[in-house]
Amino acid sequence: MRDILLSVASPETLSWVGFLVLAAGLLGEVAILVEPFESHWTHKPLGFGFAAIVLIGYVIGHIGDDAAGEKSAARAAKAEAELTSIRTPRMLAPEKLDKLRTCLQSSPKGKVYIRPAMLDTDGPQLAKQLEDVFKETGFDLVPWPEGASLSWSRAGIFLIVHQLTGVPQHITAIQRCLFAVDLEARGEVDQKHPEDAVSIGIGPRL
16 A cells, blocks of 8 residues: 555655545544534444544555655765765775786786876875876876866866877776776877877866
């Protein structure tokens, strides 16, 4: 019954409907109590009917209230999880660092720029982790000649390349390894970017 009711009406609507039905049943009960002819044959059937209406109203309202409470609790839990995610730095766990290191170790090598947005609180921290891994695995890690970026208009992790087709092998390998540790680095074209290199841009959180 609960699933059927919730499939046709929202929890809030059920709460109001339950309240109205319950109120109608209670008013009916009161009307019977003040009826002057208690011996009339309709007295008992009406009393039973209004009692049933009270019960139905209570059940409907209770279902609505419970579902609304569950909905509110779910929203609160989601908001808390999002807040925790925002406060937690985007750092790679040790096991993911090991996985990234292993993947890059056997990959073709080439020139890499790692460019975090300096205004992002955790961007430089993640950049430092990546820098250490790329240095350990033999990549040619060089500073961006134009200096650090203050901010990025694009969120998340992304790869800046000269073009999306015919890229050097080490760029394809880097993207594959980043995806393997849940860093979904999509390609971003900048025709002024050096053709033989890739920039790993670290923008604000998604």
